Amino acid sequence: MKILVCISKTPDTTAKIAFTDNNTKFAADGVQWIINPYDEWYALVRAIELKEADPSTILHLVTVGGADTEPIIRKALALGGDEAIRVNADSHDSFYIAAQIAAVAQAGGYDLIFTGKETIDYNGSSIGGMVAELLGLPYVSMATKFDIANGTATIVREIEGGEETDQVSVPVVVSCQKGMAEQRIPNMKGIMGARSKPLKVQEPVAAEVLTSIISFDLPPAKAGVKLVSPDTPEELVRLLHEEAKVI
């Protein structure tokens, strides 16, 4: 079995969100970068578990980004995976990125393609669906459980108002979220081993750019909290009823 896990680099969850160049660029100075949590905790760890259960599994990671994404992809390799592919392109357009991943997936002939359910920076939730469409493959989104036997995957996924259990033959594209696996901490052996794992850099294929970011805005600041004394909680209820008109 061959698995491809899509890895994205995102600012750390505590990073200060600010913009430069007239609000057209994310202020990346001093920002710590991490593997997008959904890619790492769920997609990657579940893929590693599948490889542990069947060591003949080949596990590749792919990222689309500049050379600055390499520390992140090495961190991912420290958790597991045989090799990584970096498509040397910088883009915020989901379609362009998906086209790059689809080209890698096509060339590699993977049975499973895992993505996180979304990235915590651009919150597109789009790459998995787009890759699946470009490859003409079924797509199971928002998976919370994944098992596979004899080429048939059994997947539990979140749907509006509940969950659903699906069966599908590989190849399939799956977007992963909480429930799939538990976060792991890389160990020393993994970190050392990651240094010698192949990290192939590949130039992008030609693809269209369908959208472009014009500018960013920050939400308006809150006016400040109105505190009510703990001795008169009924006053809070009155304010919520009469002033905020929410109850």
Next chain:
Amino acid sequence: MSVLVFIDQADGHIKKSSFEAASYGAALAQQSGVSAEGIVLGAVTDDLTALGKYGLKKIHTVAGAALDHLDAQVYTAVLAQAVTATGATVVVFSNNLSGKAIAPRLSARIKAGLVSGAVALPDTSNGFVVKKNVFSGKAFANVAINTAVKIIALSPNSYHVVSGDGVAEVAALSVTVDTPKVTVSSVNKIVGEVPLSEAELVVSGGRGLKGPENWALVTDFAKLIGAATACSRPVADVGWRPHHEHVGQTGLAIAPNLYFAIGISGAIQHLAGVNRSKVIVVINKDPEAPFFKAADYGIVGDAFEVMPKIIDAVKKLKGA
């Protein structure tokens, strides 16, 4: 030319997020001087002509057993045909779980630029620019769609439902429906609860509540005001509450009218998922809790003393 709105349904009923999408689509159509239409896939029991109230002139329906479950591949192929048949130039989805499954596929299939998580009508004064959530609610991006056909997935609870008079014409659309490659072996619906993503009022509990045995403070209050319930991540991680209640940067991002947080510190990752709520109320015994900085109303006090009094006061209010 038209705006085509995907009307999401569950068990034959149309979802509130679709009324928002319909209202948004109708406003957009009016802004561009075209008509707004809807499309419904699968069997529906609700009266579809009533979608006229939200400004949709015509509802296209496609029935068939293959559409009973939302299969992203099958739905996308149907919607792509519908876009051609109706000459739609903008397709609107709710960015709920259904929209997230289909909109990206449709975007790739018909090469129509997608903005997911939109929070406002597009600015068409110079191109077609849509404001969307980024950095998990900590910022917005204004994104230009550069293609002739455009797809917008509207963030739930970001556009108000506008309802008036109007009766939509309902007509079956003739399209090819493929056989799904995914088989659904079981469906497990959470019944009798307001789904968190659609809830207008949300009451949420954190580690400050000490244990699941104390959750009546959250659930009783929620029931009383008709709210959905949520929790912080550690609470779901230790299993005090189900995973689907986890809100925040790595859980669900919500934007209700009221977010009422009890015993939650307000860590930056928690705030990321809730700071688009219109009114935030915080009950926390620590005056230094970061949540107070993001709150509109608050009580510095012990939840175990304060909440029973709040519940009583609401009971009185509701009784009056």
